[in-house]
Each structure stands twice: as structure tokens, then as C-alpha cells.
Amino acid sequence: MSRTIKAATTPSTAPSGDDTVGRTVRELIADVRRRGDAAVRELSARFDRWEPESFRLGDAQIAELIGTLDPQVIEDIKTVQANVRGFAEAQRESMSEIEVETSPGVFLGHRHVPVQSVGAYIPGGRYPLTASAHMTIVTAKAAGVPRVVACTPPIRGEIPAATVAAMHLAGADEIYILGGVQAIAAMSVGTETVAPVDMLAGPGNAYVAEAKRQLFGEVGIDLFAGPTEILVVADDSADPFVVAVDLLSQAEHGPDSPAVLVTTSERVATETARHIEEILPGMPTGDIAGPAWRDHGQIILADDLDEAYRVADGFAYEHVQILTENPREALDKMHAYGALFLGEGTCVSYGDKVIGTNHVLPTRGAARYTGGLWVGMYLRTVTYQEVRDPQASADLGVLCGRAARVELFEGHARSGDVRAAKYAGVPLDWTGHFQAVRA
Structure with missing residues (x-):
């Protein structure tokens, strides 16, 4: 039997029990939803003392910021991103699309379709966390996401040049120097200048994590981070x-x-x-x-x-x-x-930093039921169906009629009945709850 040599003095997975964060985040999201860019600007000034003319960086600004960095920094970013991209692309290639003929004339399949827009949150605070740009943006682009919006906060009133370089080289389509709940809300609900996204990815502090939790459903998210x-x-x-x-x-x-x-x-x-x-x-x-x-x-x-x-x-x-x-x-x-x-x-x-696997991973026991961020999280596996043979459609129609009426779904049953009638001459008689039978 195991024994503890050193014990934790504070439970790591216990919730705080303090709803202050939840209430604050709810109010901030509502404010952005109501007032859009004006609310985002006020919140950025309040929390980050950051109120530029435009939160979105232009191409010239991005180039100027990248130009301030040591060439070795740029080279290292490119090397790490190549590692991340290579593994993500290998994962993508492992995901086969299928089409099978389950019975004569009946074809079923699935495809992997990219999410159309993603908001990548790259945290700041004490450090420029370039690695989060690699993990969220590079992987999204490897999945084929056409629009990636990237947000990162200023650090002590300055634009983090290395983070901007990482976001740009990763393939971000829009880069905003914007942090916290205001960034998450702007990307999720949209403002006059930020079109909303379909999914959020990336770690953050307790307020960012709570914002993602509250907005889940309105947008998709990668993971609840702890x-x-x-x-x-x-x-x-x-x-x-x-x-x-x-x-x-x-x-x-x-x-x-x-x-x-x-x-x-x-x-x-x-x-x-x-x-x-x-x-x-x-x-x-x-x-x-x-x-x-x-x-x-x-x-x-x-x-x-x-x-x-x-x-x-x-x-x-x-x-x-x-x-x-x-x-x-x-x-x-x-x-x-x-x-x-x-x-x-x-x-x-x-x-975390260089090898190529994704570092956005499940915490607080979530590894019991989910894996981490990977190229497949940016893909929706969607199915399609096609019945090419009239007799097969008629047979399915008869079966559908019986199966649906067991559940008292008469409308569903009739969708099957009309095909049985059209393709195989099964008579329609909807007086009472007629069960179609092949003539």
C-alpha cells in the first residue's frame, strides 16, 4: 500500500467556492454584448491600461515588431512551429474519410470539415508565451481553418514583439493586442470591428477560463483549463x-x-x-x-x-x-x-516549448475522459447518407414506418411511407395509424 512522504497542504482540484469571478465575468460579457467596441476599449483601459487607436495590428506594425527581434529568436520560432506543424499534419493525415455501401444501393460516409473561424487566446501577464501561439494557431491552420483571430494582452504597457512574431508566423489572419475577458467576449459575441468566431482555443487566467466556460455553447471551446x-x-x-x-x-x-x-x-x-x-x-x-x-x-x-x-x-x-x-x-x-x-x-x-506535440492539455481530472488540443479538435466529423437504389429506399421506408410508429412519431413514419409508395407501389392509407405493408 502506498504511503505519503509529503502531502499537499491545499487541495489542488477543489473549486474556490467564491462566485465573485463568475459574477464579474458575467457582467463584463454582458457589457461587451451590449456596447461592443466601446465596452472593449473601456475594459482594456481599466484592466491593462491599454487604449491604442486600434487594437488590431496592421501589416506594417507587425513587420516593425518582428524587426526588433534577434534573428535567432525568429529562427527558433520557425523551427518549433515546423515541429508542431509536422506532427499536426501527420495527425490530420491519419484521419481517414470513409464511404461504405452498407447494403445494396445504400451509401453512408463521413468527412472531416474544418471549423470556419477560431479565436486563439495567447496569454501574457508576466511572460510572453510564444508557445501558446504555436499550439493554438499552427494546429488550427494545419486543420484547414480559414480564419484565425489571435488576441494577446500587452505586457506592462508594451506590445510583446516575440508573441506577435509567433502569432504572425503561425498564420494568424487577424492579430489584436487585447487581453482578458474583453478579448474573449469580443471574439465570441463580436463587436463593430471584430467579427465573431465559431470556436475559442488557448489557456488563460481564472477570468479567461470562466469567460470560456460561460460562453461555451454560443461558441465551441477547446478545454476548461486549470x-x-x-x-x-x-x-x-x-x-x-x-x-x-x-x-x-x-x-x-x-x-x-x-x-x-x-x-x-x-x-x-x-x-x-x-x-x-x-x-x-x-x-x-x-x-x-x-x-x-x-x-x-x-x-x-x-x-x-x-x-x-x-x-x-x-x-x-x-x-x-x-x-x-x-x-x-x-x-x-x-x-x-x-x-x-x-x-x-x-x-x-x-x-511545453519545442518538441511538437500540443501542450494544451486536460487538467483537474479531465484526463479521465478527454485528451488535449489536437488537429482533430478543429475538425467536425460530419456524416452524409445517400440511397441510390429505389428498392432499397422502399425497403427502408417500410422499416422506418414500423420503427417510427413504435415511438408514436407518425410524421416520421409518413416520410418512409411515401417512399415505399413511390418506389415500390405500397398503398398509402393514413386513416388511423396505417402501417405500410408491401403489396
């Missing part, structure tokens, strides 16, 4: 220093980001905890990673790897890193995770 999560499964072969570094790499996302180690080795558990305490004081983002580890960090000792995998599945975390002698074993043993990172040669940070 704090970033990491869980490491390790045996005695793991390097405790590497484990510690990798746990803290994700804890720096936010003070509410949980980091969990599940290990079969008491040595790895003890030494990992020691390394974390040694690393934190000198870590530039220790003011965030420290509280995250203190309040949400856990170390759990399991009897064997089978138990470790079961414990890990119980967390159903966003990122699960496997540092064991045989990491690929987890592909068969584990079932609930957003993404697996197998072996010491890879790490969650690769997935």
Missing part, C-alpha cells in the same frame, strides 16, 4: 536531481500548480525532496515555484510500479513523466493522463 500539473513516476533507477528539476520546471507556472512524485524508491523520494529545497532559493522563479511546491507538492511511496501506475491514474494529471528502467511499459499500464513523457531523455518542458 492550473498546470505534473506527476513523475520513478523507480530506483531515476536520478533524484533530474526529478527535482523537472518537478520545479512545472511548479513555476503558478503558485497553484501541483507537482507530484510517485516512486517505488525511498532513496529517490528522500533525495528528490532534499534537492528541491536546495534548488528553490536560487531559482529565479522561486517566488512562484516555492509556494506551489509548499502547498501543492506531494511525494508518494508505492510498493511497486503497478501500484505507482494505479496511483498516477488516480490523479489523472495533465503531464505524466515516466523515469523508470522500462518507461514504455507505461503506454500499456497507464490510462488517465493528458500526455506521457517517456524516459530521462525527454521532459515536460520539451512538450
